[in-house]
Amino acid sequence: MDRRPTLADVAVQAGVSTALVSIVMREAPGASATTRERVLAVADELGYRPDIRAQLLRRSRSRLIGVVFGVQHAFHGDLVGGLYTAAERVGYELALSAVTPERDEQRAVAGLLQDRCEALVLLGPQAPTAYLAGLAARMPVVVVARAVRHRAVDVVRTDDAAGLEQAVDHLVELGHRRIAHIDGGRAPGAAERRRGYTGALQRHGLGRNALMLPGGLTEDDGADAARSLLELSDPRAPTAVTVFNDRCATGVLDVLRGAGVAVPRDMSVVGFDDSRLARLSHVDLTTVAQDATTMTELAVARAVARLDGTVVGEREQVVPPRLVVRGTTAPPDRSRG
Amino acid sequence: MDRRPTLADVAVQAGVSTALVSIVMREAPGASATTRERVLAVADELGYRPDIRAQLLRRSRSRLIGVVFGVQHAFHGDLVGGLYTAAERVGYELALSAVTPERDEQRAVAGLLQDRCEALVLLGPQAPTAYLAGLAARMPVVVVARAVRHRAVDVVRTDDAAGLEQAVDHLVELGHRRIAHIDGGRAPGAAERRRGYTGALQRHGLGRNALMLPGGLTEDDGADAARSLLELSDPRAPTAVTVFNDRCATGVLDVLRGAGVAVPRDMSVVGFDDSRLARLSHVDLTTVAQDATTMTELAVARAVARLDGTVVGEREQVVPPRLVVRGTTAPPDRSRG
DNA sequence: GTTCGTCAATAGAACGTTCTAGTAGTGTGA
DNA sequence: TCACACTACTAGAACGTTCTATTGACGAAC
Numbered sequence: 001m002d003r004r005p006t007l008a009d010v011a012v013q014a015g016v017s018t019a020l021v022s023i024v025m026r027e028a029p030g031a032s033a034t035t036r037e038r039v040l041a042v043a044d045e046l047g048y049r050p051d052i053r054a055q056l057l058r059r060s061r062s063r064l065i066g067v068v069f070g071v072q073h074a075f076h077g078d079l080v081g082g083l084y085t086a087a088e089r090v091g092y093e094l095a096l097s098a099v100t101p102e103r104d105e106q107r108a109v110a111g112l113l114q115d116r117c118e119a120l121v122l123l124g125p126q127a128p129t130a131y132l133a134g135l136a137a138r139m140p141v142v143v144v145a146r147a148v149r150h151r152a153v154d155v156v157r158t159d160d161a162a163g164l165e166q167a168v169d170h171l172v173e174l175g176h177r178r179i180a181h182i183d184g185g186r187a188p189g190a191a192e193r194r195r196g197y198t199g200a201l202q203r204h205g206l207g208r209n210a211l212m213l214p215g216g217l218t219e220d221d222g223a224d225a226a227r228s229l230l231e232l233s234d235p236r237a238p239t240a241v242t243v244f245n246d247r248c249a250t251g252v253l254d255v256l257r258g259a260g261v262a263v264p265r266d267m268s269v270v271g272f273d274d275s276r277l278a279r280l281s282h283v284d285l286t287t288v289a290q291d292a293t294t295m296t297e298l299a300v301a302r303a304v305a306r307l308d309g310t311v312v313g314e315r316e317q318v319v320p321p322r323l324v325v326r327g328t329t330a331p332p333d334r335s336r337g
Numbered sequence: 338m339d340r341r342p343t344l345a346d347v348a349v350q351a352g353v354s355t356a357l358v359s360i361v362m363r364e365a366p367g368a369s370a371t372t373r374e375r376v377l378a379v380a381d382e383l384g385y386r387p388d389i390r391a392q393l394l395r396r397s398r399s400r401l402i403g404v405v406f407g408v409q410h411a412f413h414g415d416l417v418g419g420l421y422t423a424a425e426r427v428g429y430e431l432a433l434s435a436v437t438p439e440r441d442e443q444r445a446v447a448g449l450l451q452d453r454c455e456a457l458v459l460l461g462p463q464a465p466t467a468y469l470a471g472l473a474a475r476m477p478v479v480v481v482a483r484a485v486r487h488r489a490v491d492v493v494r495t496d497d498a499a500g501l502e503q504a505v506d507h508l509v510e511l512g513h514r515r516i517a518h519i520d521g522g523r524a525p526g527a528a529e530r531r532r533g534y535t536g537a538l539q540r541h542g543l544g545r546n547a548l549m550l551p552g553g554l555t556e557d558d559g560a561d562a563a564r565s566l567l568e569l570s571d572p573r574a575p576t577a578v579t580v581f582n583d584r585c586a587t588g589v590l591d592v593l594r595g596a597g598v599a600v601p602r603d604m605s606v607v608g609f610d611d612s613r614l615a616r617l618s619h620v621d622l623t624t625v626a627q628d629a630t631t632m633t634e635l636a637v638a639r640a641v642a643r644l645d646g647t648v649v650g651e652r653e654q655v656v657p658p659r660l661v662v663r664g665t666t667a668p669p670d671r672s673r674g
Numbered sequence: 675g676t677t678c679g680t681c682a683a684t685a686g687a688a689c690g691t692t693c694t695a696g697t698a699g700t701g702t703g704a
Numbered sequence: 705t706c707a708c709a710c711t712a713c714t715a716g717a718a719c720g721t722t723c724t725a726t727t728g729a730c731g732a733a734c
Contacts, residue, residue, distance in 0.1 A: 006690055017714045022692060032712060052451050053399075054690035056390040057719050071417050072613070077408035081437030093448070096433035100418030111430070114389050223619040254619050258594060276409070282560045282591050343720055354684045359722060369682060391720035394689050 005046040014042040025050060056116065063092050065303055066112030068105060069123045071098040074275050075290070076123045079144060082296030083121065090304050109135065119303040124188055129153075140306035142299045145290075146188040147316070154306070155316040156299045160189040163288035163321035164196030165203075167242045167270040170286075170323055172204050175331045176240040176268065179206070182215035182225040182252065184244030193272065197242060211236070215244050222251025230259055239332040240268035246275045246287055253283065253328070264330035274324050284327035294319050342383040351379040362387055393453065400429050402640055403449030405442060406460045408435040411612050412627070413460045416481060419633030420458065427641055446472065456640040461525055466490075477643035479636045482627075483525040484653070491643070492653040493636045497526040500625035500658035501533030502540075504579045504607040507623075507660055509541050512668045513577040513605065516543070519552035519562040519589065521581030530609065534579060548573070552581050559588025567596055576669040577605035583612045583624055590620065590665070601667035611661050621664035631656050 007025075011018040016039065023030045024039040025048075031039070042048075056062050065087055069076040080096065087094050095115050097108040105127050112120060119140040125132065129150050135141050136152035144156050164181075171179050181197040184190030194212065201210050215225040222243060229241065229252075243249035249271035253263060261267050271278055274289030298317050305311045344362075348355040353376065360367045361376040362385075368376070379385075393399050402424055406413040417433070424431050432452050434445040442464050449457065456477040462469065466487050472478050473489035481493050501518075508516050518534040521527030531549065538547050552562040559580060566578065566589075580586035586608035590600060598604050608615055611626030635654050642648045 008690080018690085019692080019714060019716095020712085022690095023713090026692085028692095030712070035712080049451070051394075051453070051690055053390055053393040053453060054719090055692080057388075057394050057721085058690080058692045059719090060692095062390075071414035072411075074409075074411075077435075077437075080408050080435050081439060084435070084437060084440050096435060098414075098417055098421070098433060100414075100421060102418060103421050114386065116388070116390060219617045219619060251617075251619060254591075280556045280588075282556060282588060345720080355720090356685080356722080357683060359720095360683090363722085365722095367682070372682080388720050391689090392722080394691085395720080395722045396689090397722095 004051075005048045006051070007048075010039065010043045010046060010048050013046060014039045062116050062118055064095050064115065064117045065092050065300065066095045066097060066109075066115065066117030066120045067123070068097050068099060068108045068112065068120070068125065071100050073124070074277070075145075075273055075292070078292040079123050079296055082292050083300060086297045086300035090300060092300070092304065106131070118307055121299050121303060140303050142303050142306075144295060144299050147192075151315060153315075154302045156295050156302065157316070157318060158189070158290045158295070158321050159318045160192035160321075161196030161199065163272060163290075163323075164193045164242060165200040166321065166323040167272075167288055168197060168200035168204070170325065171240045171242070171268060171270065171329065172200075172206070174240075174268065174329060176238075177206060177332075178209050178211070178236070178238040178240070180211040180213055180229065180238040180241045182213045182222065182229075182241060182243045182248060184248070185214065185216050187217050187244065190244060193244060209238075211238055215248050217245060217248060219247055219251035219254070222248035222253075223255045224251075226252040226255035226259075230255070230261070238267075240270070240329070242270045242272075244272060246271040246273045246278045246285060249285055249287070250277055250283060253285070264328050265333055268329040268332070270329060278324075278326070286326045286329040287324055288321045289324045290321055291319050341388075342385045343388070344385075347376065347380045347383055347385050350383060351376045399453050399455055401432050401452065401454045402429050402637065403432045403434060403446075403452065403454035403457045404460070405434050405436060405445045405449065405457070405462065408437050410461070411614070412482075412610055412629070415629040416460050416633055419629050420637060423634045423637035427637060429637070429641065443468070455644055458636050458640060477640050479640050479643075481632060481636050484529075488652060490652075491639045493632050493639065494653070494655060495526070495627045495632070495658050496655045497529035497658075498533030498536065500609060500627075500660075501530045501579060502537040503658065503660040504609075504625055505534060505537035505541070507662065507666065508577045508579070508605060508607065509537075509543070511577075511605070511666060513575075514543060514669075515546050515548070515573075515575040515577070517548040517550055517566065517575040517578045519550045519559065519566075519578060519580045519585060521585070522551065522553050524554050524581065527581060530581060546575075548575055552585050554582060554585060556584055556588035556591070559585035560592045561588075563589040563592035567592070567598070575604075577607070577666070579607045579609075581609060583608040583610045583615045583622060586622055586624070587614055587620060590622070601665050602670055605666040605669070607666060615661075615663070623663045623666040624661055626659045626661045628656050628658065 007018045007021050011021045020031060021039055024036050067083055069080055084094055095112055095117055097111045099105055099108050105125055121142045124145045129148055132148055132153050133150045142154040148155050183194055198210055201207050213225045213228060215221045243252055249269055252269055256263055256267055263269055271285045271287035274287045278285035278287045344355045344358050348358045357368055358376055361373050404420055406417055421431055432449055432454055434448045436442050436445050442462055458479045461482045466485055469485055469490050470487045479491040484494060485492050520531055535547055538544050550562045550565060552558045580589055586606055589606060593600055593604055600606055608622045608624035611624045615622035615624045
C-alpha cells in the first residue's frame with residue numbers, strides 16, 4: 001500500500017476503534033495513559049499524519065485567518081512576518097493571498113473566501129469602504145495601516161500625526177526653525193501626517209514657517225519634490241525637511257546630494273517607516289518607525305476576539321510610532337541664515 | 338437558516354438529486370441543457386458556492402501548487418505574480434507560504450505539506466541539496482532561480498553567464514577596454530556570473546584586463562566595493578563596472594556620485610535583475626533583466642508535467658536574460674586614459 | 675417486436691475525520 | 705443488594721462533496 005495511512009489503519013494496527021485514535025491524536029480526554037502510549041507508538045511507526053482536509057470538513061471551525069498583502073510593499077513583508085508569529089501563538093494558521101499587478105484585491109479576497117477562512121486581515125487595502133463593509137457583514141475584517149470609517153470594520157494603524165510631531169520636535173530641538181514637509185498626496189496616512197506636521201509647527205510657534213511641498217510614495221516623487229525645494233530663494237529656504245515615507249526620502253537624498261547639498265550639514269531629512277532602505281549604512285536615514293510587531297499582534301487579537309465574540313475596546317486601534325535618530329539629522333549650519 | 342447553502346439545498350429547491358447538481362456545477366457531461374439552466378438559476382439565487390474542503394476531501398487531486406517565497410525579496414514578488422497567472426491558465430491554485438526572519442524554509446514547507454499541495458515551487462531556496470532531494474522523493478519539486486545538482490529536482494533559472502556576457506559585449510561595443518566586476522560571493526548565480534564575465538573578456542582579447550572585486554547582495558556591499566574601486570591607481574583604473582545585482586549596483590552608484598565620479602561619463606555601471614530599483618528615473622540603471630514571466634511559466638508547466646507524468650526535456654531549464662540599456666552606460670571619456 | 679444504444683437522472687457509497695450517544699466494567703456508599 | 709458515578713472505550717452518524725453503478729425512457733436497428 002502506497003497511500004498515506006489513515007485513522008482506520010492506525011486503529012486496526014493498534015486494535016482499537018478509530019474514535020479512540022482520534023481522541024489520542026487530538027489529545028482529548030477519554031483515553032488511558034497506556035493505550036495512549038500504544039496508539040501514539042503505532043501512529044508514529046506507520047508515519048500517520050492527520051488529513052487536514054477531512055479535519056476541516058468535519059470541524060465546524062477552520063482556525064484559518066486570511067491575509068491579503070501587496071507583493072511589492074516592503075513594509076507588508078514585515079507585517080506578514082509578525083502575523084505569522086502572532087497567529088501561531090493563539091493557535092491559528094495563516095492563508096496568504098497576494099495582490100499583484102495582474103491580480104487585484106477582490107480576486108485576492110475571493111481566493112481566501114473559498115479557502116473558508118474565519119476572518120480576514122487586509123494590509124493597506126485600496127478597496128472602497130462600501131466593499132470592505134460588505135465583506136465585514138459576512139465575517140470579521142481587520143484593516144491594517146489604513147483608516148476606514150465604518151463601524152463594522154476593525155482598524156489597526158499607526159498614529160501618523162504623532163509620528164510627524166515627533167519628527168518635528170526632534171528637528172526643533174536640534175535648532176531648526178524652517179522645516180518643510182514633502183507630503184504623500186492621497187496615500188493612506190498622508191492627511192494625518194500633514195496634520196501632525198502643521199500641528200507641531202504651530203505648537204512651537206513656527207506656524208508661519210510651514211511649507212508643504214507636493215510629493216508622493218515613490219523615489220521619483222521625492223526627487224521631483226527635492227528639485228522644487230532647491231529652487232526656493234534663500235531667505236525662505238528650509239534647513240530641514242520631513243518626508244512622507246522612506247522611499248520618497250531616498251529620492252530626496254539622491255537629488256540633494258547630486259546638487260551638492262550636504263546632508264545633514266546643509267539640510268536635515270527625516271523619513272517615515274523605518275524600512276530596510278533607511279537602515280542601510282550609506283543611507284542611514286533618521287525616520288519614524290512603525291511598530292509592526294504591536295500592530296500585527298493587535299490585528300490578530302482583534303480578529304480572534306471577534307470570532308470568540310469577546311470584543312472589547314475601540315474599533316480603531318492606534319499604535320504610537322517611535323523616532324529612530326540616525327545620520328541624516330543634525331543641528332542647522334550656523335554660518336547660513 | 339444562516340448556514341451557507343449546500344448541494345442538497347440546491348437539489349431540493351430545483352427538484353433534482355444532489356448528484357445532478359454536482360454534475361451541473363462541475364460542468365460535467367450528463368445533464369440536459371434545460372435542467373442545467375434551471376439548476377444554475379437556483380444555485381445563483383441561493384448564493385451557492387461549492388465547499389472547497391469537501392471537494393478536496395473527495396477528489397483525489399487538490400490541484401494546488403505550493404509556493405515558498407522570501408517576503409523580503411523584491412524579485413520574488415515579480416515571480417509570485419507570474420506564478421499566479423501561469424497556474425490559473427492551467428487550472429491550478431496557488432498556496433503561498435512565506436519565509437520570514439522568524440520562519441525558516443523548513444517551516445514554510447511543512448505548512449504547505451499539510452495543505453496537501455500536489456507539487457512545490459521553491460523560489461531561491463537556501464536549504465541544502467539533500468533536504469530538497471528528500472522532498473523531491475515525496476512530490477514534484479521545482480526550484481526557481483538557483484542551481485541544484487540532483488536528478489530528482491527540477492530547476493528553472495536565468496542563464497547568468499549569458500547575462501554577463503551581454504553586459505560585457507555592450508560595454509566593449511561602447512569602446513570600454515578596462516572593465517571590472519563586483520561579484521556576489523557565495524550567492525546563488527554568482528559563480529556563473531563570474532564565469533560569464535571572464536569568458537567574455539577573453540573572447541574580446543581583454544583577459545589580462547580582468548579585475549574582480551569582492552562584493553555581495555546588498556547596497557552596503559556595493560558601497561564597500563565602490564570605495565576600493567576608487568582607491569585604484571589611474572593606469573589600472575577601469576572605465577566601466579559590471580555588478581552582481583541591482584541592489585549592490587545602487588550602493589556603487591551612491592558612493593561613486595558622492596566621490597564626484599560622474600556616471601556614465603567617468604564610469605559606466607551595469608546591474609543585474611532589472612528590479613524596480615533600476616527603473617527609477619533618478620537611478621536609470623543599465624541592467625540585465627531576468628525574464629520572470631518565462632521562468633514562472635516554465636516552472637508551473639514543469640510541475641504540472643511531473644504530475645501528469647509527461648515530463649520531457651532537460652531537468653534544468655535555463656532562460657536567457659535580456660540587456661536593458663538605460664542611462665548608466667556610455668562610451669568612455671576620451672580625455673582620460 | 676425484441677434488442678441494443680444513448681441520454682438524463684438517481685441512489686448510495688465513498689473520502690478521513692470528529693462528535694454524539696451510548697455500553698460495558700469497576701468501584702462506592704447505603 | 706441496588707443505585708449511582710466514573711472511566712475507558714465503541715458504534716455509527718455526520719460534514720459536503722464526487723464517483724460508480726444502476727434505472728428508466730425513448731428511438732433506432734434488426
